[in-house]
Amino acid sequence: MSDTTTARPADALRADDTPPEQTSSGTVRRVGGVTGWVDDRTGGAKGVNYLLRKVFPDHWSFMLGEIAMYSLIICLITGAFLTFWFVPSMGLITYDGSYVPMQGVLMSEAYASTLHISFDIKGGLLIRQMHHWAALMFIAAITVHMLRVFFTGAFRKPRELNWVIGTVLALLAIIEGFAGYSLPDDLLSGTGLRATQGFILTVPVVGSYIAFALFGGDFPGELIIPRLYAVHVLLLPAILVGLFIVHIVMVAVNKHTQYPGPGKTNDNVVGYRVMPVYAAKAGGFFFLVFGVTALLAAVAQINAVWVHGPYDPSAVTAGAQPDWYMWFSDGALRLLPGWLEFVVFGFTFSLNIALGSIVLLPLIYVVLGIYPFVERWVTGDTREHHLLDRPRNAPVRTGLGMAAITFYTILALACVNDIIAIKTGMSINDLTNTFRVSLFLLPPLVFWITKRIALSLQRRDRDTVLHGRETGIVIRTPDGRFYERHEPLDEYTRWKLVSFESHAPLELEPATDANGVARKGARKDRVRAALSRFYFTDRVEPVTPAELAAAHHHGEEHEQLEVPAVATEQRITSGQH
Amino acid sequence: MADANHPSDYDADAYEREVGTAVSLDTGDHVGDGGLPERFENPGLPAHQPRMADLDDGAAKRAERQVATLFGISVVGTLGFLVAYFAVPTDARMFFPGLGDVSTSNFLLGVTLALSLLGIGAGAIHWAKTLMPDVEEIELRHPMRSAPEDREKFGDIVLGGGETAQLTRRPLLKYSMGGALGLFAIPLLVQLVGSLGPFDQPFRRLATTFWDGHEVDGDGNPIFVRPRLMRDPQNTPVRPEEVPIGSVFHIQPEGLLDLESHILEEKAKASVVLMRLNPSDFVSEKARDWGYEGIVAYSKICTHVGCPVGLYEQHTHHLLCPCHQSTFDVTDDCKVIFGPAKRALPQLKITVDDEGYLVADQPFQEPVGPSFWERERL
Structure with a gap:
């Protein structure tokens, strides 16, 4: 402060400076002098104020993305711990640690250090198991979060960009997971790498070159673990964290979507402010996820790497499955028949392997990534959407989603066909053939069933709005008829059921103009109109006030014992249309 | 229409009227011909319902105590973790109902850490739900796109920047810069990809195994020495009389298990499975001829993606790969009878x-293991 220093002649140079404004209330001093110090140097108060005052809508399904975010943070924390003991080397040593069954066995340093973490480092097993559990939760949460976003239409404009980023995150997450569980170099993970080399070899023309590039020569070589380690702890985490920050910032910029309901519009966000409610809830939720991870690591053993011993290319164990998120790909490999491999001009095409691995994996994420753009093209809807769809109000989208889940699930189940066969005593050949057929039959069937269910639910909503809630009160009229009294819905409940849009199919303009000249883009429009019909031909409109009024006329005379003449007349008229 | 008066009856006519009005491609949305009837009004937020803790000071006090208890549990968990860390040795085991034999240290550390974390989480959330304001607030949204003048300005700045840098006036600058920027990453990529190798015809190395011979002649070709079949892992040779009918042996070529280095790379190609069948069981003439008195040797590396074909079914004479269930018939020259593999296992x-x-x-007469592009050309 200036009163402690003597005035100097040079002070005159700064005499024209604007003196700093002083806050009068003293709250800055109360929240801590440090914040004032930081603000003097960053001017951050305004931006932080904005963030702390931000409103977030509340719904359980919005926590799914949060679980993914927190699991990622837990993976980063526990992963950093593990790097202090893990040795990413394939150099062979003789194990002399405290796990008796492996003493004297020749193994890689990677595997030996994983055993060291599991048996000799105090709490090492806990951290390792937390890391693995958090990774599984991360990918599971991403998947369910993605389904939530899909089924509620949250990917629509302006969030297509964030959907694409999310899709990339989901793909990178499973690659990161795969790289991670390959690191211990135990029998299971080595077998996974062996299969991976088999996939890569099927790349046309350059397959053997790519395989040699990745493995540094023959399989397994001594480089793949150190390379995967660099990918797992540095490269992919950097990209994951970077994209994840963009993902979160985009959520803040776009503001969170909300479910339709009373008071909620496309132009507002209804919910709680970050300070204090959301900070407490979200912050608390982080600790819950962290705690559940710790509890799982304490009571549920995962990836017991010591059971099958170090990797040996000539040894294998029955019931070899990758982590769950790779099941679909491994399952596809089990279903694809051998005749898909053929030789043309002496060159080998192994589609029986390539289709289930190097094609399927990227294909799924490309299809996911482009879906919003396809739907936008079909609907021709270029408006912003901040209110979510109830899945029933988008029957075809919901049906497509369910069909995709079915397809994915059959592939994933095919990966555990040996386990199912053992547990149920079925023939593994019959089981595999059943999966092969189901893969083509079930998705369309599930699509059709889901669409019908969604439409029926919409009709029931209409019915509830038009005729009210069933009260269970049966009334007998003087002329001896019985009916159940229906309670009209209150306006808040009704709004949930009527506040949706029902798209009509796009109408095709004539392919030729009045002079018979072909219109530009007519063929493209035909495809678009056909897709639009596929999406929107079967649809249910929300109830309008006029319809509700008409329905009341139908119903009301039951409650009136003496029907006035006018009402009777109206009833007859309405009965005629 | 007697039922038309029934209150729950569905107004099919009114529904029909609304369905089927198509709109043109250009209008995009369903609001097409203006014939849409008016819609319901958004009733606005329902009135706020106060909670117990808002109305009753006793309930609020109770909530306060509950939150404090949860935070207290967290502190107990934290202390418990420290006790477990310093008091319990790593190798201690204990029995826990439902879990069986577990590592005491892992169990106690995990449970106490979980308490420490869950206490904080549950406390904070309970606090938020009972005592923090629960009146929903409204924030307005604005369209994502910038105001038209800002977009205009952006275009001006970008194009103007190019203009003032004389980019438009001097195309030579544009094209030379484009070329330089387009090419500068190539050296880095070449260094990375080019040095990953080795790239000297890797498919040839996929096609040779330790059975071809470990020593090479003057031209670099391996010298075949009729290696013995050695049991893995005992590393002892096998006599035919030691192989009874129905038995199965894991075999490596003589010398492989004595290697000082690259033992796994050789095993990944050279592993062999040895079985003895009754000579009359063979369907394939070649399978029997390449064997010795019913003893046959096949590559153990699956022709699908290279897992070891580890399961031998004695009574059916089937070899099964546990990874993807490719099944090979030993009596019929290990042809594929089920599963995703295409090719028979190569016979030794x-x-x-x-x-x-x-x-x-003789060595293997074809490459072992998974298929690759140049396989049939070798």
């Missing part, structure tokens, strides 16, 4: 040497 022709041990009569 065997005989006995002067001392009566099983040896390879």
Whole structure:
């Protein structure tokens, strides 16, 4: 402060400076002098104020993305711990640690250090198991979060960009997971790498070159673990964290979507402010996820790497499955028949392997990534959407989603066909053939069933709005008829059921103009109109006030014992249309 | 229409009226011909319902105590973790109902850490739900796109920047810069990709195994020495009389298990499975001829993606790969009878040497393991 220093002649140079404004209330001093110090140097108060005052809508399904975010943070924390003991080397040593069954066995340093973490480092097993559990939760949460976003239409404009980023995150997450569980170099993970080399070899023309590039020569070589380690702890985490920050910032910029309901519009966000409610809830939720991870690591053993011993290319164990998120790909490999491999001009095409691995994996994420753009093209809807769809109000989208889940699930189940066969005593050949057929039959069937269910639910909503809630009160009229009294819905409940849009199919303009000249883009429009019909031909409109009024006329005379003449007349008229 | 008066009856006519009005492609949305009837009004937020803790000071006090208790549990968990860390040795085991035999240290550390974390989480959330404001607030949204003048300005700045840098006036600058920027990453990529290798015809190395011979002649070609079949892991040679019908042996070529380095790379190609069948069981003439008195040797590396074909079914004479269930019929030259593999397992022709041990009569006549592009060309 200036009163402690003597005035100097040079002070005159700064005499024209604007003196700093002083806050009068003293709250800055109360929240801590440090914040004032930081603000003097960053001017951050305004931006932080904005963030702390931000409103977030509340719904359980919005926590799914949060679980993914927190699991990622837990993976980063526990992963950093593990790097202090893990040795990413394939150099062979003789194990002399405290796990008796492996003493004297020749193994890689990677595997030996994983055993060291599991048996000799105090709490090492806990951290390792937390890391693995958090990774599984991360990918599971991403998947369910993605389904939530899909089924509620949250990917629509302006969030297509964030959907694409999310899709990339989901793909990178499973690659990161795969790289991670390959690191211990135990029998299971080595077998996974062996299969991976088999996939890569099927790349046309350059397959053997790519395989040699990745493995540094023959399989397994001594480089793949150190390379995967660099990918797992540095490269992919950097990209994951970077994209994840963009993902979160985009959520803040776009503001969170909300479910339709009373008071909620496309132009507002209804919910709680970050300070204090959301900070407490979200912050608390982080600790819950962290705690559940710790509890799982304490009571549920995962990836017991010591059971099958170090990797040996000539040894294998029955019931070899990758982590769950790779099941679909491994399952596809089990279903694809051998005749898909053929030789043309002496060159080998192994589609029986390539289709289930190097094609399927990227294909799924490309299809996911482009879906919003396809739907936008079909609907021709270029408006912003901040209110979510109830899945029933988008029957075809919901049906497509369910069909995709079915397809994915059959592939994933095919990966555990040996386990199912053992547990149920079925023939593994019959089981595999059943999966092969189901893969083509079930998705369309599930699509059709889901669409019908969604439409029926919409009709029931209409019915509830038009005729009210069933009260269970049966009334007998003087002329001896019985009916159940229906309670009209209150306006808040009704709004949930009527506040949706029902798209009509796009109408095709004539392919030729009045002079018979072909219109530009007519063929493209035909495809678009056909897709639009596929999406929107079967649809249910929300109830309008006029319809509700008409329905009341139908119903009301039951409650009136003496029907006035006018009402009777109206009833007859309405009965005629 | 007697039922038309029933309150729950569905107004099919009114529904029909609304369905089927198509709109043109250009209008995009369903609001097409203006014939849409008016819609319901958004009733606005329902009135706020106060909670117990808002109305009753006793309830609020109770909530406060509950939150404090949860935070207290967290502190107990934290202290418990420290006690477990310093008091419990790593190798201690204990029995826990439902879990069986578990590591005491892992169990106690995990449970106490979980308490420490869950206490904080549950406390904070309970606090938020009972005592923090629960009146929903409204924030307005604005369209994502910038105001038209800002977009205009952006275009001006970008184009103007190019203008003032004389980019438009001097195309040579534009094209030379484009070329330089387009090419500068190539050296880095070449260094990375080019040095990953080795790239000297890797497919040839996929096609040779330790059975071809470990020593090379002057031209670098391996010298075949009729290696003995050695049991893995005992590393002992095998006599035919030691192989009873129905038995199965894991075999490596003589010398492989004595290697000082690259033992796994050789095993990944050279592993062999040895079985003895009744000679009359064979369907394939070649399978029997390449064997010795019903003893046959096949590559253990699956022709699908390279897992070891580890399961032998004695009574059916089937070899099964546990990874993707490719099934090979040993009586019929290990042809694929089920599963995703296409090709039969390569057979190793065997005989006995002067001392009566099983040896390879020739190396594998085709590449072992998974398919690759150049496989049939070698």
